[in-house]
Amino acid sequence: MVRKSRFRNVAVGVTLLWITLFVIIPYLFVVVVSFLERDSMHLIRWVFTLEHYRELFSPVFLAVCRNSFFLAFVTTVIALILAYPFAFILNRIPEKTRRFLILLMIIPFWTSSLIRTYALIILFKANGIINTFLLWLGIIEQPLNILYTEVAVFVGLVYTLLPFMILPLYASIQRLEPQLVEAARDLGATTKAVFLDIVLPITMPGIIAGCIMVFLPALGLFYIPDLLGGARSMLIGNFIKNQFLTTGNWPLGSAASVLLTLLMVLFLYGYYLSARRTSTGGMGRIA
Amino acid sequence: MEKVPIVRLRGVTKRFDDVVAVDTLDLDIYEGEFLTLLGPSGCGKTTVLRIIAGFETPDTGEIFMNGDRLTNIPPNKRNVNTVFQSYALFPHMNVFDNIAFGLKMKQCDKKSIQEEVRRAIDIVKLSGLEQRRPFQLSGGQQQRVAMARAIVNKPKVLLLDEPLSALDYRLRQEMQLELKRLHRQLGITFVFVTHDQVEAISMSDRIAVMNEGRIEQIGTPITIYEEPDNMFVARFVGEINVFDGRVKHVENGSAQVDIHGQRFKVQNKKNLFPGQDVTVLLRPEDIMVSPNGNGSGGEGPALSGSVDEVIYKGKTVDLIITLDQGETIFVTQFFNEDQENVVYSQGQRVDVDWLYGWEVVL
Known part of the structure; x- marks a missing residue:
């Protein structure tokens, strides 16, 4: 008993220490910096100001936000449409095939996503694999302009984030008892009604979790629009990166980061509410 | 006058991979009776129930209801309802909405849904719990919701798949009496699946003892207990x-x-x-x-x-x-x-x- 509880204390303690050192304290810096004045020499000056939050309402940043939300929203919708049937099938196939497919989904994580994005360039560019293949087939006569378009950005974002949509959906569909579907059929529900009245509401926590896990990173994945979209597609992530690395405006970058965090908290609260609504007992469980 | 069976199975066979779950089975179920399919686990009793419900299609053989061929009719178009072993209550709906589900699917108008659900709730004695969610109910109460959700549709046949097995001893005794009362009160044909011979004997009008996908003997509880046809039935139905x-x-x-x-x-x-x-x-x-x-x-x-x-x-x-x-x-x-x-x-x-x-x- 004593040994067991000591192990628990150590395990929890190390994790807490890690999170405090590398997540909470740096984040507190960000929050503090966002309220300080900018200084071209020392980056920040210890004077309190709300100026940078006011700047977030400037037309420039609002335009970035609009574009960013649009990209992230479309990415999330595409990922959801692709992932939902896939997660469903994943739950209905034999164990062996399923393990293989999950492995295929996880293997790309072994390579840096930056490098994988460069690989996409090789696919998309004017004399890249896709264009060469289509030209060879005779389907097109001129190379398609894919690279540095929004299409390339969407493909890149969806490709990178799709597993984060599939996994929570897979978990929530796994918890859907097949007997509930049978019960609904038994009570006269058509296939459409089974989906809308039973499957969709019960897997809603997974859908929301997946959307959060795609939407929020999509706002911040600055290198994908950088590499695939050229200068035209700018995300909040690009804006933050520019403030820190290009413009040297740390407080403004921090303020934008805080805004992004608040957004995330809002989404997580929405998820908590939906999970509690469909839970089978107790508190809203995390997917 | 010969009674016409409400459900008739003729030569029904169902295989799962290499296992024969139901083996060229004939069964007549009569209007208003309480028929129990009794047998050890894996004897095919649940598969027979699922074939009647429409969740499984027999490999060979036919199933009829009131003389009409039912074999390829999907479950949502059969006038049959099931009470599942795990109850399968919809976790995101309250008691009222669970019970109302079947009527909503039939597109009944709001007022008659209200009335019918109210009546079903009275029959299973759940008044006052309409707004509760399934996880806020005890096992016995969940069981009653599952019953109400099925009977509110006024099915020709009610299928019960080991509905009492999850309950403790006392509650099981109570629900046995309750089921008998419901059967008398509603006049619906009950097809009940169990592996518990005491339960089968005390509740049924007729018992079909099943083994390895076949019916070993079918008859009243007294016949089954006192005049078993073979050693399997004799040994399965009590000590001998x-x-x-x-x-x-x-x-x-x-x-x-x-x-x-x-x-x-x-x-x-x-x-x-x-x-x-x-x-x-x-x-x-x-x-x-x-x-x-x-x-x-x-x-x-x-x-x-x-x-x-x-x-x-x-x-x-x-x-x-x-x-x-x-x-x-x-x-x-x-x-x-x-x-x-x-x-x-x-x-x-x-x-x-x-x-x-x-x-x-x-």
């Missing part, structure tokens, strides 16, 4: 003692059977012939015990042995007796005023016999 014997002599309607050198008179219902090897089956409560040398009931032959174990159970005393020939038998003695000395002590010498006609000869 088995004696090997040989027919010595056949008379009009009876026969003399030699068991361990003693000649017992048994009923001859199956055209026994002299020299035939038979098994004589006796339920524990049909065996009579008397102290050794007393000549048992006064007349006739008896087998002697000694008491191994005495188990006092309040209403009865169970004895485990080893016969001199080495067989162990199980006897249940009831207390009654005529026979005071039903309590025996361990190691005591006893005689056992039975009244003519209480035995089953196979």
